[in-house]
Amino acid sequence: MGRYDDLEDFALYRFLRALKRTILLLFSFLIILGILVGAFVIYLKSTPLPNADIKQTTLIYSLDGKVIDAVDSGEKRIYVPLSQIPKDLIQATLAIEDRKFYNHFGFDLMRIGGAVIADLKNGAKVQGGSTITQQLAKNLYLTHEKTWQRKLKEALLTVKLELQYSKDQILEMYLNQIYYGQSAYGVQLAASTYFHKNVSELNLAESAMLAGIPKGPTYYSPFQNLEKAKSRQKLVLQAMVHEGYITQQQADEAYHQNLTFANPKERLFASKAPYFTQYIENELIHRYGITEQELHSGGLKIYTTMDLAMQETAEKLLKEKLPKDRPLQTALVSIEPSTGFIKAMVGGRDFRESQYNRVFAKRQPGSAFKPILYLAALEHGVTPLTQQKSEATVFFQENGQNYSVKNFDDKYPNRDIDLHYAITHSDNIYAVKTHLDIGMDKLVEMGKRLGIESRLDPVPSLALGSNLVTPMELTKAYATIANQGKKIEPTAIIKIEDREGNILYEKKEIEETQVITPAEAFVMTYMLEGVFEPGGTAASVAKILKRPVAGKTGTTNDYRDLWLVGYTPQLVTTLWTGYDNDEELKKYQSYRSQESYLTKEIWAEYMEKAHQALAPQLFTVPEGVVSLYIDPQTGKIANDRCPNPRLEVFIQGTEPKEVCDIHKGDQLLDPNKIKESEQESLWKRMKNWWND
Template sequence: MRKSTSCTNKPRRWRLSARIEQWLPFLWRLNKLIQLAGIALTVCLVAMAGFLLYLRAQSLPAANISQTSQMFDLQGHVIDTFHTGENRRSVPLANISPNLVQATLAVEDRRFREHSGFDMKGMARAAFVNLESLSKKQGASTLTQQLARNLYLTHERTWTRKLKEAMYTIQLEMTYSKDEILEMYLNQIYYGHGAYGIESAAQLYFGKSAEDLTLAESTMLAGIPKGPKYYSPYMNMKNAKDRQKMILQTMADQSLITQAEADATYDELLSLRTLGEGSQEGFAPYFRDYIRLIAVDKLGIDEQLLTEGGIRIYTTLDSSMQQAAEAAVAEGMPESSEMQAALVAIDPRSGYVKAMVGGRNYKANQYNRVFAKTRQPGSSFKPILYLTALQEGGMTPVSQFKSEPTTFTYDEGRQTYEPSNYNDKYAHEFIDMRRAIASSDNIYAVNTVMAVGPEKVINMARRLGIDSPMKPVPSLALGTFPVSPFEMASAFGTLAFGGKRVEPTAILRIEDRRGDVIYEAKPQETQVVEPAHAYVLTSLMESVFEAGGTGYRVSAMLKRPVAGKTGTTSSDAWLVGYTPELATAVWVGYDKGRSITPAEAHRAAPIFATFTEKALEAVPPKIFPMPEGVVSVYIDPASGLLASAACKDKRLETFVAGTEPALPCGGHSEGTAGSSNGADLQELEDMHEEKHRSWWSHLKRWWGE
């Protein structure tokens, strides 16, 4: 029995050992495979770590995202934008409505804050849905992937593009925080109709900032980037509302809002702007061109920075005054007429350009006539002549010349000049400066330029900011050398501001896209004319709008003190004038120098009056402030002497202190202010005769001084 048992057990042990030996090679190979797998996994992990470190060390490509630059008026309203087809304004995430942020994340990337750039659950879900339907109904791109594609890549469907997209997605997630990625996405995504970024979209669709968007507005906008043409409420309201409903339901399912809020929001009526509403395409176009010219040519702003850099240009334009200017020009010019017009208004106290109309139809002709140095100012130039006479020529408001046809000789008697008054109307008697300015007497003006010297008049024009070419000839007195309306408004502004010249300013400051100031205007005041002389001339120019003045026809339209001067040539009509707050130049005429009729010559004054009153309707009327060194006395207009009881007429006249007459009319001192200075009536007659001698003798005397 034992033998039998022993013999039976031995083969079993042998068989077990044999089986183990049989599995040993397999186990050995399995162990090797595990070791190799471990090594491979380690290599993969090291390679992956190295790849991530490599990506971390690499800089992302430069994202060439253009941003819309904006132009603002004096009140901070946008009056124009500059862009190259992409209307974009970037704003911080903090300035974007939380409603919009939640709606966007709900519909585009609900696990945005959980994943690291790739939503594996979303990818699996999309793959299952697409497999089930045998189509590509769902995508699984995260916001980071979309941002990488939009910032750095095209939308072509190639493996190379997809690989680059994955790399850039990883880099974005490693480089920026979730809030930074979300901010970049919301400022970059396209919302249709040229609006890039949520700020531009909010302004385009609802006329408000992104931070003020309601839940209804946010859910409407959040649905558009999926297909701007398909889901734009302007293109298909039903599609837009259907997608809004889906987004609201998604937000309710995610407990971001209640179901009641979702239903009520869907039923809310949205106040969409009319497409294009609020764009300033037709507003102040000549001024906008001027700003662009200054920014690029004078301030050196790069054209690309202007159109793509997102800069902000803050200007001096007063939109209400601009509207008044455009309306005044439109109302003052018949639609059927081919006449053109220009208007520019400057605040004399600051130099701010408040309004500008360079023509009647910008779309038809972009030429800005405000800066045209091809038009003769005519008699509107005379105040510069008379200012020179008052300050440097020894003349006063009662200096007299005889208004009659006169032949003037100059250039040592070799040349003559025979000016004439409008319609050949002459007083045929001695008139003083006030009457000469009011009636625009040309003979008086030429007598004045000959007595003062034309070079002094040119020098005065230069001090007032007029740099147009001029020659020292007698016709200078009648404004025969072209001057731009802009120069005239600026020069008259100096008179309005008591002789202080402030360089005209149209751009206050320029900020870059971060809000840093890259340019800021610093207007300088310069006293170029003595205040007393500026005030005396202003007083004289007020007579233009009084009885007998060339501007009297519009005096009823003016409800405030205004000083000014008309000007008429064969092809131009002007009115340049000012109040203490505003200096305005108005020109009308034909571009090709065609002659104007007497009726057409009267169109400048009503435009000036209409604009001035409308522009200043909220400003109480003010008198011109009288500086020190000015006195007012009653004079006898006929003789220019102090008024006395023996004088028929009396007129209160303004003088620079010390230049007022001292001798009373009739040669008596009783009952008059001031004392005799030794002059008598014969001396006055002699003075009249002396002032009518040849211009050359006066010029020689001036040179000899």
């Protein structure tokens, strides 16, 4: 009996020892497992996730903050923070996609088990078990192939997302990442696409409709099948009731609410100024250092100088007035002279047919180049009264070649004319004689100073605009004159922001360089006003544009290019018309005068409408300018008996000193007392405009 007791005690002893060893081994295993799991978790949390930047659409804005274009890589998406997404849409998404989202660690085991059982019963995959975090991991980092390797990667990435981001951050990324159909990614573009609303403006019915779409963006799209979309909406609303987010009454009311959908045929963010936005994209890459990837998927915000009303006016006029029976092309660009802001840009008659921006095409400027010549002449002693004889002339050059110059349509005064007359009537003989008198290099130098970057050759024909320049270059030169001699580089971009709102670039000040004196600029402006007065080459403009305006027409000798470059104190606009293949306009002889008038008409109507919100202004008279009434017959100061006195302005020190000695008058005319007829011509248009 004692031996049995000993055996019994021994067996118990051995069992207890074995149990102790097992417990110790199990405890050690659990410790090691805990250490390994902890180390693995630390590893997953510390190692960065793969680079999976959510692609966002870059938006381009006009000066008044309206979207004029959107640039993307194929995924249209505007990222919005969770705080801007309505509670109804968040709860609708959670109820239908992942009701335990805030309570699990990336995986809903009960949901996964239920999905497996449902799939086994039906012999096919009929129910998804993925959580929001799993879907985000798959959409951000993986393909949609169905392999165990992909599933394992998805599981690891899901854990890493849960470890490295908060639940709110994960939900925010998910709502901005998922596809809602109709090329719309994320809730903001989904709201815009289906309801023409910002996401923050969605109500319960709209939120439930959107929340149901991602499961089948085509199948549940209200644009494709409203019946199925409504059925899905009802399912979402019932899921919200089940989760306690809303009452049954709220669900019923939302379901029966009439929804107003956007027009599915209307393009979201259709470009409102394609030539301008093309120019903006080019500037971003080549001037501001923005990469192609940043531009197309970085979610940038580009704030531009474009005046949308001016732009739409320009596009509408050109579309309506350019002849449809021949391929006449065009370019229009407007700049605010005091800032250099590009307010409107049209590079052709139809961007869909040709993306070539003719604002930067090199063409012969013809007589539109003459103001640059005459500015150089003013610097070298020529005055508005300096005379040259205008007649058909052959110039003999040092190289032995003769240069024959003709006026337009072979019309000549055959007498001495002064500079003011030559500008007003666009006399070619006067221009070439002046060019040769002051030295041909002076025009080249002045052109470069005013902003002409194209090559300029010191040859006699340069006076008549023989070298090629772009409409943008010519506009910049005229803007310098309009800005009292201060040159400003044209600007199209005011500010660039990244997706977080950080400012990458901002134009804070206007950089200007005084390249001609204010007096020289004003004297030139005063003479260029005559182009739009009776007898001037653009006199017809005055019937349309009722305010002070200066500028110059331009027609090349072979009649291939038509120009009008003009300005008010507030706006400089260049309009060019011609043919891309450099055909002569006179080929269509019956249209020759029509096209010339058409250019002026379009320019005038555009400028009139562009100034509708701007009060008329006179050009500012700077210091260093002297105003005198002169007698055109003698070129001397007029007295009260001179029959046709003309008010003229001079750079101080170049004005005439002698009084007319042919017409014996008692007193000089006071230039501060404008003659009634001249006052009428100056103010009538302004008064009419203001009354209109």
